Amino acid sequence: MKTATHPSAGAAVRTGKRAQRHPLLRYWDLYLMVLPALIFLLVFKYGPMYGVIIAFKDYNIIQGVFKSEWVGLQYFRELFLFDEFPRVIRNTLMISLMKLVVGFPAPIVLALLLNELRLPRFKRTVQTFTYLPHFISWVVIGGLAVDLLSPSSGIVNKAIEALGFEPIFFLSNEHLFRWILVFSDIWKEVGWGAIIYLAALLGINDELFQAATVDGAGRLRQIWHISLPSIRSTIIILLLLRIGHLLDAGFEQVLVMYNPTVYDVGDIIDTYVFRVGLGTMQFGLTTAAGLFKSVIGCLLLVLANTLARRMGEDGIF
Template sequence: MRAPFTSNETELSLSAAAPAGGRRLWRRLAAGRYIYALILPGFVYFALFKYVPMWGILIAFQNYNPFTGISGSEWVGLEHFVQLFTDDHFYILLRNTLLINLMNLLFFFPVPIILSVMLNEVRHEWFKKLNQSVVYLPHFLSWVVVASMTFFLLSVDVGIINKLLVALGFDSISFLSEPRYFWALLTLQNIWKETGWGTIIFLAAIAGVDPQRYEAAVVDGAGRMRQIWHITLPAIRPTIVILLILRLGHMADVGFEQVLLMMNPLVNDVADVFDTYVYFHGIQQGEISIGTAVGMFKGVVGLVLVLAANAIVKKLGHEGIY
């Protein structure tokens, strides 16, 4: 029987294995150098703009003074969170933020899926590409342009729709200053602006379906609706589930520019959300610490919703995001 390794033999074996392991690592990196080169910009972006700024969450636990910086500011613990949660306006912010996102989830989220299925059924390629180009274009318009178009369509004074209503003998409607219309307007703007862009992922998922499955369905006598129900939708179900989970992570986040441009004193009670609260208090009034506390609260809510949704989805037998 061979004697056990001595300490000297162990050190020699480790020193011999280390260079070999290092060479294997470098060979693997060299073999996948083009893939790593593609990953590098994304890695640098997330490192610089997502992870490094996380150091700033310390401001939420301080009375932050820009002149003394984080290291010289007074620590106050959870004072700003207590101030946020005990503010009489907190309930309004929470209600508006969640309900706006809920309306987007119920009415906006399914529209790109429906449009993708419809585009996939178009048999004339030129007509399909034309429609895709038309529905993509609104995504590239800024929210300033979208808000201006909404004003020229719906305002009482110059709105085309109100002028048409008056010409037909009806009374004009204050779409932009009536609180009951505000959430619906935001949802309709999102549908018009982002539906086309949202179809890109779903069309890519549909393109991956094996055409032989459709051919077999035709042989079995399945019509177009049955093919959609039994082949197309099940094929894109994993994509739908993943995007739904990720969408839930933004339930505490509302498009700041859109809301800020559409809000006015008459609709503030239904328009004020966490993002506008951060802008008015954190930036305009210089309360940087309370603004950071709101941002941290939104991040925690999003994380909890993503983890909960992912756990529920996996229990239902679907694949989650991890």
């Protein structure tokens, strides 16, 4: 006589067998989903890293990377001995810090404002219009900036002239150029950056807001005491990643917007190396500058992460 087996018993046996297998076999479907991203990182991020040895070689295209002659730290000495290098470092740090101080809080504010909207259609419309600039090339945005801010035909200067003032050469003004970089970067990336914060805000328990409403807390107090503390870990992680890129002031943006009249305030490491290094085919010099940036960025990230962990945050490692 056969004994009937309950369906749940069979499922439990299968679950138990799966739990005993190696993690790679147990979650093979999840690892398979991650595989394309891992291949991308290996091919486009880790694979080209062997090229950093060009910074220590007199690179010759005919001889190749490995057969070129070693020159040691020659390119690093040349880089630091350039008369304009201190100015370039100062410009890079200045523009990056301005973007960090002014631009980093912008996505947080936008996410908080979008989270407070109660009309779904209006909310989706605002999100769409704030996300779209992220997908526009800096070349296009640079052309728009030139057209809008032109002293002769730009709509901005037309409005200034209509008010009785003289036109302003925005992109040639040393006092305004950095701010144009900062606010154009905010306009382009604020909507895209707000996505992560919106996702974090959606994960907050609604009962917290309901309890705060019962206690008489208004919307501003709820944002300050509930919303911001709930997404603090997300803010810290993104801030740490931003600090790691402190020497990346936006190569493409600066390249398409600046001109010789604003080199003193707008020339950053990337654009300077592009003009001086690649313009004279000095590949070793450009690689040395890139390696210098990467090492400094890594050190800044480790330092910021250490400080975050000492302040009680999780950090990123």
